[in-house]
Amino acid sequence: MTERLDGPAPAVPREEETSRGGAAGPADTPRTTRRLGPSPAVAIAFLLPAAVLLGVWVVYPIVYSLFRSLFDASGKGFVGLGNYTTIFTDAGMLTTIRNNLIWVVVAPIVVTTLGLIFAVLTERIRWATAFKLIVFMPMAVSLMAAGVIFRLVYDEAPDRGVANAILTTVHDTFSSSQGYPEARPREGAQSAVAAQNGGVVTKQAVQAGQPVLVPIVGVKPAAMPKNARPAKAPTGGGGLAGTVWFDFTPGGGGAPNQVDAGEKGLPGMTVEAVKDGQVAGTATTAEDGSFRFEGLPAGSYVVRLPQSNFKAAYNGLTWLGPTLITPAIIGAFVWVWAGFAMVLIAAGLAAIPRDALEAARIDGATEWQVFRRITVPLLSPVLLVVFVTMIINTLKVFDLVFIIAPSSVQPEANVVALEMWRVAFGGGNNQGLGSALAIFLLILVLPFMIMNIRRFRRENA
Amino acid sequence: MTTATATAAPAGLQTGAPRRGLAGRIVDRVGSGVIQVLMVLLGLFWLVPTIGLFVVSLRTVDVNNAEGWWTVFTKPAELTIKNYSDLLASGFTSSFWNTVAITVPTTVLVIGIAAMAAYAFAWMEFKGRDTLFLVVVGLLIVPIQIALIPIAKMYGDMGIFGSIPGVVLFHTAFGLPFAIFLLRNFFVGIPASLLEAARMDGAPEWKIFVSVVFPLGKPAIASLGIFQFLWVWNDMLIALVFANTESQPMTKALQSQMRQFGSNVDILSSGAFLSLIVPLILFFAFQRYFVQGMMAGSVK
Numbered sequence: 163m164t165e166r167l168d169g170p171a172p173a174v175p176r177e178e179e180t181s182r183g184g185a186a187g188p189a190d191t192p193r194t195t196r197r198l199g200p201s202p203a204v205a206i207a208f209l210l211p212a213a214v215l216l217g218v219w220v221v222y223p224i225v226y227s228l229f230r231s232l233f234d235a236s237g238k239g240f241v242g243l244g245n246y247t248t249i250f251t252d253a254g255m256l257t258t259i260r261n262n263l264i265w266v267v268v269a270p271i272v273v274t275t276l277g278l279i280f281a282v283l284t285e286r287i288r289w290a291t292a293f294k295l296i297v298f299m300p301m302a303v304s305l306m307a308a309g310v311i312f313r314l315v316y317d318e319a320p321d322r323g324v325a326n327a328i329l330t331t332v333h334d335t336f337s338s339s340q341g342y343p344e345a346r347p348r349e350g351a352q353s354a355v356a357a358q359n360g361g362v363v364t365k366q367a368v369q370a371g372q373p374v375l376v377p378i379v380g381v382k383p384a385a386m387p388k389n390a391r392p393a394k395a396p397t398g399g400g401g402l403a404g405t406v407w408f409d410f411t412p413g414g415g416g417a418p419n420q421v422d423a424g425e426k427g428l429p430g431m432t433v434e435a436v437k438d439g440q441v442a443g444t445a446t447t448a449e450d451g452s453f454r455f456e457g458l459p460a461g462s463y464v465v466r467l468p469q470s471n472f473k474a475a476y477n478g479l480t481w482l483g484p485t486l487i488t489p490a491i492i493g494a495f496v497w498v499w500a501g502f503a504m505v506l507i508a509a510g511l512a513a514i515p516r517d518a519l520e521a522a523r524i525d526g527a528t529e530w531q532v533f534r535r536i537t538v539p540l541l542s543p544v545l546l547v548v549f550v551t552m553i554i555n556t557l558k559v560f561d562l563v564f565i566i567a568p569s570s571v572q573p574e575a576n577v578v579a580l581e582m583w584r585v586a587f588g589g590g591n592n593q594g595l596g597s598a599l600a601i602f603l604l605i606l607v608l609p610f611m612i613m614n615i616r617r618f619r620r621e622n623a
Numbered sequence: 624m625t626t627a628t629a630t631a632a633p634a635g636l637q638t639g640a641p642r643r644g645l646a647g648r649i650v651d652r653v654g655s656g657v658i659q660v661l662m663v664l665l666g667l668f669w670l671v672p673t674i675g676l677f678v679v680s681l682r683t684v685d686v687n688n689a690e691g692w693w694t695v696f697t698k699p700a701e702l703t704i705k706n707y708s709d710l711l712a713s714g715f716t717s718s719f720w721n722t723v724a725i726t727v728p729t730t731v732l733v734i735g736i737a738a739m740a741a742y743a744f745a746w747m748e749f750k751g752r753d754t755l756f757l758v759v760v761g762l763l764i765v766p767i768q769i770a771l772i773p774i775a776k777m778y779g780d781m782g783i784f785g786s787i788p789g790v791v792l793f794h795t796a797f798g799l800p801f802a803i804f805l806l807r808n809f810f811v812g813i814p815a816s817l818l819e820a821a822r823m824d825g826a827p828e829w830k831i832f833v834s835v836v837f838p839l840g841k842p843a844i845a846s847l848g849i850f851q852f853l854w855v856w857n858d859m860l861i862a863l864v865f866a867n868t869e870s871q872p873m874t875k876a877l878q879s880q881m882r883q884f885g886s887n888v889d890i891l892s893s894g895a896f897l898s899l900i901v902p903l904i905l906f907f908a909f910q911r912y913f914v915q916g917m918m919a920g921s922v923k
Contacts, residue, residue, distance in 0.1 A: 169676070197630070199784055200747055200828045202748075202749040202750065204747065204828050205743045205747040205748070205749040205752075206749070208739045208740060208742060208743035208747065208828070208832075209739070209740050209743045209744075210757075211736045211739065211740075212736050212737065212739070212740035212799050212803060213740075215792070215796040215799055216759075216762065216796060216799055216800070217796060218777075218796070219770060219774060219792065219793060219796030219797065220762055220765060220769075220770060220796055220797065220800075221762075221919070223769055223770035223772075223773035223774060224765070224769055224770075224777075226772075226773040227769050227770075227772060227773060230772060230773070242907070280665070282642065283658055283661070283662055284660045284662075286655060287658065287659060287662050292666075293662055293665075293666050295907075295910070296666050296669050296670050297665075297666070297669045298910075299669070299673070299903070299906065300669070300673075301906075302853060302902040302905070302906035302913075303857070303899045303901055303902060304674075304856070304857030304858075304872040304874055305857065305859065305902070306857070306859045306877060306878060306895065306898070306899060307676070307857075307895040307896075307898055307899045309879070310676065310891050310892065310895040311672045311673060311675065311676045311895070312672065312690075313884055314672070314675055314676060314679055314888075314892070315672050316676065320685070321690055321691050322688070322690070322691050323691070324671060324672070324675055324691065324692075324693070327691055327693070389637065389646060497669065497672065500669075501669075502917070505914060505917065506917070506918070509918060516761065554764055557766075558767075558768075560712075560768050561859050561860065564859075564878075565859075565878070565881060569882060579766065579768055582768045582771075583768070583771070583860065583863070583864075586771065586772055587771070587775075587863070587864055593772050593776075595774050596771075596772055599768070599769070600766070600768040600769045600772065601769070603766045603768050603769070604765065604766060604769050607764050607766060608767075610764055611761050611763075611764055611765075614760055614761065614763060614764070615757050615761050617759050618757065618760050622753075
């Protein structure tokens with residue numbers, strides 16, 4: 163919430179002002195109030211506290227920063243525009259500017275679009291107020307707390323971070339989940355299996371009633387699934403069946419190629435029955451490592467564990483790594499600001515005259531046409547306000563980047579507002595360059611400042 | 624929240640449906656079912672991160688490092704308030720009170736000073752008034768960064784660097800443009816007749832301000848107060864620069880623990896949750912003013 167909502171404030175005139183006619187403000191009625199109004203001295207007295215605070219804390223610093231930005235770190239050596247040259251040539255600074263560009267291009271569009279979608283969809287549900295409260299709630303929370311929240315969400319381990327937990331769950335629903343990287347068959351004369359093309363095959367063709375033993379070694383402790391249960395030597399029964407297990411007895415002992423007590427099955431392995439080079443049947447090992455091909459025609463098959471079993475398991479994305487850090491933080495930003503966009507756009511939506519929409523529907527327009535041709539054009543002033551507010555906020559973004567990006571990744575996630583702090587206070591101690599960055603930030607928001615002033619003048623003329 | 628869409632909700636579906644016949648109605652029904660499900664998912668998407676923080680704050684570091692917070696549904700026995708009792712014992716309470724000591728005076732000062740200025744801008748005649756107000760409009764979006772270095776130097780020279788008054792004054796100054804803008808726009812809507820009557824009676828301006836303008840401005844002042852309170856309560860940047868370890872608010876105290884996120888997750892999660900309790904209570908209690916303030920500040 164350090165980024166304020168006040169950006170494009172005067173963009174749209176207040177209704178009271180424009181519609182109130184009779185009891186208008188002083189802009190319209192200076193002559194009637196002048197006689198009764200107080201003397202300028204009284205006005206000055208009322209304005210003085212604000213003028214002093216704004217003058218000393220806001221206006222003077224702009225002048226001072228402009229001046230200070232022309233000097234070096236010590237403040238003694240005049241460097242002219244040297245600090246500004248640094249901003250546009252230093253490799254780290256260029257990364258910073260590139261990140262700000264990504265922010266400005268992506269975040270406002272996503273927030274505004276999402277806000278529009280939410281605002282339209284909430285009109286279709288009964289529990290709209292509850293939904294709005296939930297989505298709007300992050301606005302009240304500090305960006306510091308939001309940062310902590312998203313550090314937890316983006317935790318890389320899928321069993322801790324909720325983002326990767328969801329990703330791996332979705333991924334595993336659609337493809338084989340279990341990976342046993344670097345595991346391999348126990349080979350040798352005694353073994354019934356051998357390695358082939360990165361997978362495992364039985365040396366001889368096997369058939370139903372002839373249990374298939376597939377001993378595997380080299381399973382990394384980290385890759386051992388938590389749900390693995392002690393392996394069971396296969397006992398007869400119908401169909402082609404067998405066991406894939408980790409042929410290693412913890413604490414020593416146990417015979418190779420035999421299922422010993424304490425040895426665990428390897429669940430989640432894909433097992434294929436192959437005949438004449440064609441896959442005739444597929445099975446997956448159970449928690450005790452056993453598998454059984456159901457409904458397989460009698461005959462002899464080669465049993466194969468395809469290579470896919472021996473790839474690393476899918477563990478989601480490295481959200482907080484150098485490549486994804488900016489999109490990840492933008493995600494947190496969207497979480498914070500979507501509610502703001504939604505509430506403003508919903509208010510705009512409520513103000514659209516229903517007649518216009520009705521007329522179009524009666525003329526046979528589809529809902530999409532109504533939305534595209536009437537709703538969106540009528541909403542465009544509000545959409546613009548939201549969009550511009552978000553641009554200003556993304557230019558100033560600081561807290562979220564500072565908190566979510568781990569310090570080792572901060573150079574890759576850096577933005578101008580953060581770099582300004584780092585250079586001047588966070589160890590850099592270069593107030594010349596820091597001032598130049600502050601001025602640069604001011605220049606970035608300057609067009610919006612001018613836009614605000616011009617709109618306000620136009621609407622109050 | 625309340626202002627937004629209550630009236631709009633049913634219109635679209637009701638009027639669209641009857642003309643379209645059975646097929647159309649089935650499409651609408653299915654469509655509305657899809658929307659319901661979608662909205663539930665989206666709602667969860669927005670709610671889950673905060674729930675995660677809350678659950679993490681109620682489990683020990685070891686449990687948190689071993690498994691995800693969602694296992695709480697199968698292992699509720701692992702919940703504990705130990706993190707909170709540790710946090711309170713560790714001196715975090717002093718940063719809580721620092722936050723209060725920074726936020727409350729700032730909010731009062733901003734309201735008082737801005738209301739005076741806004742009254743002058745709205746109802747007094749003086750030379751350069753409109754130009755001056757345009758300056759205020761321009762200052763609305765000045766980035767805080769611009770003042771960090773100059774004011775740090777000034778505070779250093781004055782010897783108030785690291786003090787709570789220094790932090791309060793900085794916040795107050797940067798809160799003023801929005802506050803003046805919001806209140807001035809509200810004050811110009813006060814019926815002129817009320818003020819003229821008071822002036823005719825010969826009441827001094829300060830008295831009109833206190834007994835007429837201020838009471839009439841209450842809705843706008845309430846909105847402003849909530850916003851200002853939340854901004855200052857939630858600020859980190861200003862605290863980071865101008866507060867020291869004695870005067871630091873919660874945000875700064877927590878930030879200093881961020882480097883070892885994994886091992887400090889107990890303090891960070893419980894501290895972050897404590898820091899957002901007050902804003903959330905305010906938000907739910909005064910959401911009407913919150914939304915009104917936001918609207919007045921951006922669109923109308």
